[in-house]
Amino acid sequence: MPLTLRDVLELPAVARGIPKVRSGSDALDTEVRWVHVSELANVAGTLSGGELILSIGIVLAEPGTDLAAYVDSLRDSGAAGLAVELGRHVERLPDALVQAARAHGFPVIELHAPVRFVEITETVHAQVVNAQFERLSFSHRAHRALGTLGVEGASAEEILGRCVDLISRPVVLEDLAHRVIAFDGDVPAEDILRDWSSRSRQVPVGPETTYGGPEQWISTPVGPRRRRWGRLVVPTRIGRAHFDDVRFVLERAAEAVTITHLVANTAEGTEGAAAAKLIQDVLSGHAADPVVVRARARALGFATSGPIAVVMARGPGADDDPDRDLVDGVTKAAKAVQRSALVGRVRPQMVAVLFDCPLPESAQRLPERLVEKLGDGLVAALAAGQPAQSWRDLPMSLTEAEHVATVAPAVPGTTRPGVVRARDLGIRSLLWQIRDDSRLHSFIESRLGPVLALRSDKREETLHLLEAYLQENGVMVPFARRVHLGRTAAYARVRSLERLLQSNLSDSEERTSVHVALIAYRQDDSRQLPSSPAQPAR
Missing domain, CATH: 3.30.450.30 (Dynein light chain 2a, cytoplasmic)
Known part of the structure; x- marks a missing residue:
């Protein structure tokens, strides 16, 4: 724990001097790194920062001393404070010194009884060294623990x-x-x-x-x-x-x-673990170097210099259901396409397939060919990402395919799915793709921040009102009907929303901007905390 000015004033060696704080009382938590005795009017170059300056007042008693400049010199050099022993050279602190110190919040302490500077120096330095040792010991414990x-x-x-x-x-x-x-x-x-x-x-x-x-x-x-x-x-x-x-x-x-x-994210033990590990590494960002990814793929027999078709199959079960049949079925179907392929389970009920595409046009046809080889009822949804033109593009293509497979509606139990692409999902596809991008969250905050900062009950009420207005495209009559209000009351609610959001909702561009932010916020129902949070695991 660092030694502060407040701590120093409580030390017996200092307390015997009957210290009185004349300025900078709000800065007494400033850390004291050392104690320095000085009677120089300009301490520039003699301090390294964090020193408490001890003085018997010689510099203050000299007729030519510019006291305001003296305080500036102490501050600019990083001094933690000034302590002056009264009696031998000055009986009271000059008003000009106190006023200058107070103007800058710089701590100045007067000592009303004689003290031994050497005793203060030894005591403080011992405390500082002990604090440094404690900090080093704490750092060592933290390293060992974590x-x-x-x-x-x-x-x-x-x-x-x-x-x-x-x-x-x-x-x-x-x-x-x-x-x-x-x-x-x-x-x-x-x-x-x-x-x-x-x-x-x-x-x-x-x-x-x-x-x-x-x-x-x-x-x-x-x-x-x-x-x-x-x-x-x-x-x-x-x-x-x-x-x-x-x-x-x-x-x-x-x-x-x-x-x-x-x-x-890279720990899998299912069949095809090596391919799954590579795909998971790329998807998680663990394997960021395209050269390394290409080398690992070649070692698995997947060598390509052209585009890569990316397909993601979602199983019909819950995340905790066994998905061995899904992995086996997709693997067999990929082999039946008779193209070089990598198949890997990226998470429960989600399997990725990478196809080698020597010809660019085949990248668009391979997902449909995979569907033809799948058994009925095996896959709930099958998504295709944009073909990756290089290994560097593969993480984005995998992420796109995963989000499309995640949000695509499931087909009935015994039906073979069609191929779903991002363009089939509209703007929600884009928002889902960038849902973890800090820029999207910054955009949501810039548009909805004042609403999201409300208490949970008030926040939901306001969001529902805003949602109803935006879904009616700002047309007041159907909005008022939807929220069961008269037109006058409906107008008043919209004006309140505009004041809260600091936005003109009658402007189509502003309204679209807010609507996009709201869709992005609503796309994940898990944003809301449960009413009875689980206890922390210890």
């Missing part, structure tokens, strides 16, 4: 539990849509997750660790630097004394969660 969890495949809950043990504060793992993935802490779940989405949205998001918001939360991003998918949040106010330790632990925990997430 350092290997990621590569060992520890769960997010286990990582958060270790984090809580170190900092004694609750920790939450959320995704970019502010949905809680995991949490831990000695605080009741209902307190941690209370109106989480609205509260979390008010905490700044950045590429590195951030601190702020109404409740002064600290957060750090999770995921590879170029593909952030969430963040860790400590939902309590952090004082300066503990900030560095909490930040250090949170960043180490974020690294562990990132690694374990990548490891989990």
Whole structure:
């Protein structure tokens, strides 16, 4: 724990001097890194920052000293504060010094009884060294507790539990849509997750660790630097004394969660595990180098210099149902097409197929040929992504095919599905493809932020009202009829919406912009937290 000015004033060696704070009382939590005795009017070049300056007042008693410039010199050099012993050279602090210090909030302390500067120096330096040793010991404990969890495949809950043990504060793992993935802490779940989405949205998001918001939360991003998918949040106010330790632990925990997430995404034990691992690596971003991906594909007998047809088959069962028949059936169908192919299970009830396409036009026909070879009732939906023109394009094509297969309606049980493509899903396809893109979430916040920050009950009521107005394309009569209001009351509600959103909903472009944001927000029903949150796993 760092030593602050407030701590220094409470030390016996300083307390014997009967200290009185004359200015900068709001800055007493400033960290003191060292103590320096100086009577120089200009300390530039003699300090490294964080020093408490001790003086017997010689510099203050000299007739030519510019006291305002003296205070500026101390501030500009990074001094933590100035302590002056009264009596030998000055009986009281000059008014000009106090006024200049107060103008800048710079701490100035007067000592009304004699003290031994050497005793203060030795005591403070011992405290600083001890604090540095404690910080080093804490860092070592954090490394031991968190350092290997990621590569060992520890769960997010286990990582958060270790984090809580170190900092004694609750920790939450959320995704970019502010949905809680995991949490831990000695605080009741209902307190941690209370109106989480609205509260979390008010905490700044950045590429590195951030601190702020109404409740002064600290957060750090999770995921590879170029593909952030969430963040860790400590939902309590952090004082300066503990900030560095909490930040250090949170960043180490974020690294562990990132690694374990990548490891989990590539752990499959079904038939065709090597192909599945390659496809999962590409889809998750774990294999980002096209040269490496091509080499691994060649080792599996999949060598292509042309486009790659990408198909995704969704099984008819729930995520926790056995899907061995799905994997086997799709594999056999892919082989029956008589094209070089890679088949891999990317997640439960979802199987990807990559076809080699020497001729560009065959990339459009191969998904239909795969359907012809599938047995009836085996697949609930079959989606085709845009053909990947190179290995570099493959992650985007796989992601597109997966989202189309996810949102496409299931065919009846014994029916063979047709091929669904992104263009068949309209604008919802685009929004689903970029649902994890931070730019989309920023767009949603810019359009709907004031509504999403409301209490959960008021938020849903307002969203339903806005949804009804947009679905009627801003035409007042059918809108009023839909929400069971008279025209006058309906107009009043729309004006309230416009004031809240700071948007002119009568303008077609503004209305379209808000409508797109609302569709993007509504496309995932899991955004809303359950009314009775599950207890954290410890």
